[in-house]
Amino acid sequence: MRSDRVGARRQADVVICGGGLAGLTLARQLRLEVPAAAVLVLERTTRPLPDACHKVGESTIELGAHYLAHTLGLEAYLRREHILKNGLRFFGGDTAGTFGERPEIGPSEPPVIPAFQLDRGKLERDLRAMVEAEGVTLVEGAMVEAVALDEGSSGSAAPGAHTVTYRDAAGASHTVAARWVVDAMGRRRLLQKQLGLRRPASNPQSAAWFRVAERVVPADLVAPSVRAWHARDVGGSRWRSTSHLIGRGYWVWMIPLSTGFTSLGVVADAAAHPFASFNTPERARAFLRAHEPALAARLEDVAFADFRAMPDYSYLSERVLSAQRWASVGEAGFFVDPLYSLGGDFLGLGNTFVAALVADDLSGHLDPAKVDELNAFLYETSRDALRTTSGNSAIFAHARIFAAKLWWDFFHYWSFFAAYFFQQLWKLDLREHHAVRAIGHRYDALNVVAQRVLETWAELSPERLDGRRAFMPLPMFPSVLADQHLALTEPRTPEQTLAKMAGDVQTAEALVRELVVLALRDLGPALARRFGEVARLDTLGFVPSDPRVVADDLPRRARVEALPPIARDMERALGRTSSSVATSALLAAALDGARAASSADSAA
Amino acid sequence: MTREEILQEIVEILSDSFELDPKQIHPESTLYEDLDLDSIDAVDIFVQLRDLTGRRPNPDVAKEIRTVDELVTFVEDELAAAERGDPEPEPAAPPTRTEAAPDDTGSAASGT
């Protein structure tokens, strides 16, 4: 069965239901990595697909881009047919003020590790042709109606046959047998629903998006006479970024597409901005006029080529990989949040796990413990990412605090999640993989504290904190943070990466302490105690006698020499707020507050 | 921009970034001895000057600079180069944090 093509389409090793980004990339990956597997893709829609106005999921970051460029060997194609991206860029500050005066955070040069802006219509059109040429059977116009799982056998037992029933374009019904069934049908989550696995995510955020048939870039929003603003775009590549306009409770994306379109979207927290304030084209324009007047003015006479709104877009799942030979990939599994463009990352990671498990299975040793291990990694990292991407309403209002958040989030991402993928840690044996997850758990715990510190800092700040510089390079070179970016492609064995991570998680802990120091100095003696109460610093083990805190009260040169590199780097990037009270005293007050809050809790 | 204006900008960058007293910064002040800066500080100065000049600094030129006055001349030359539309130096491979360790004082490379 394995080697013959799925010509008659009565059975296949892997039936992929849904040929969107997740389904098509998995099909290609299986051809590359498990060439013996016969692969059938059933996709509801038929070509031709339109340019641009097809789907969201246009911006990629390191992991997802690495998946497409290297795992799938598409680098030359992406460089030729899509846009080489210049990182993530953020404009904060006074959203109603002059755009050129808004603090800007983003790369000052194109990143060393490339990522891309994808035109989804074009990409899926091209991927369909590619997978067909590679020997995948792709049935277009195929509407999957039912999946019947054979739950009888698991792991090494003889494979039971799952069946998939679909209706073809002419209305005829077909049933195919499948050793593996993969749900890649997007947010309908057929398998997850059928198996009762859908989990809500506490992330009350919604989005609306549209494309315009012309290039709309941040430079359009700043008069040419503001020379300094334009001049600091030294390489002329600012427009290639995913630009985010951030304000209290919302952010707006601007993504350039290779077909000449621009993708724009609004993402907002329900508590700050009800969905009904931006869920139609007219309301979205009104929303922009109220919150992002410079962009609204730019779009005034520009027609929307499409428009879509989606309430409460997040959801998780505790199981997307099963030893019973089914999987849910892409949005058919879970979706965290559009912030940082993590969708493509989880899609690539999930697909890679499926391909590895199918390969194990076809060579006769699918290990249910490994399935569970990889599944747990997906669940834990998605839950952790949700913590990172939700609850940022107040932070978006303070460019300085958001910049501090970016330091933490990027460090966390590059040193752990992205490093995991670039360095192929799923290939570790189970015991070592377990050790990776244990490091992940330490990151999770730190992330909970870090995000709480950032949120509290933002919520308590009496005035808007824009930061001291009009432009903050991120990543800043050279820095401990940038080194994590550069390390992604350094040759290293999975074992060496595991050892590196054990050190990096300690730096991560030092970084969280720096967030505390920054927040305390910004909030000052009047708010230090309250900050400690809300942010619950007592769990961090950070005390006024810590050498880092003691060093903080030295004169500059001596302090700089006594600080750990991560502390110095954050000070270089974010500056140091002068304070009449020593950091050690601020921390002591905060810890008092934290202890009082804890004992009030335990008394209750 | 006149030399005097450039000097003003540089004094502001130095005092803001490094907690220096502006009155302590003179054209003849040496960066590494008088102002007590190190190579990482120097990288950061050039990153900020880049915003002023709109040009990538040439690392070979940057690393020869020793005094505030030489910084002023550097900015003056860069602004003139921008005016003429001289080609930019290519972006250099970014240094890692350890390569830029502060003990090798004086080797200020272009940071970005």
Ligand SMILES: Cc1cc2nc3c(=O)[nH]c(=O)nc-3n(C[C@H](O)[C@H](O)[C@H](O)COP(=O)(O)OP(=O)(O)OC[C@H]3O[C@@H](n4cnc5c(N)ncnc54)[C@H](O)[C@@H]3O)c2cc1C
């Ligand atoms: C607001 C928002 C912004 C986002 N921004 C980004 C971003 O910037 N970067 C990023 O990486 N990700 C982003 N995402 C996530 C992104 O959408 C996903 O990463 C990606 O599109 C998921 O691809 P998919 O293949 O799972 O789903 P889809 O691309 O939706 O594919 C599902 C396919 O299944 C087919 N199908 C459906 N039902 C059936 C059926 N019954 N039978 C047969 N076929 C069927 C559909 O026709 C479709 O082709 C964003 C998501 C949202 C909500």
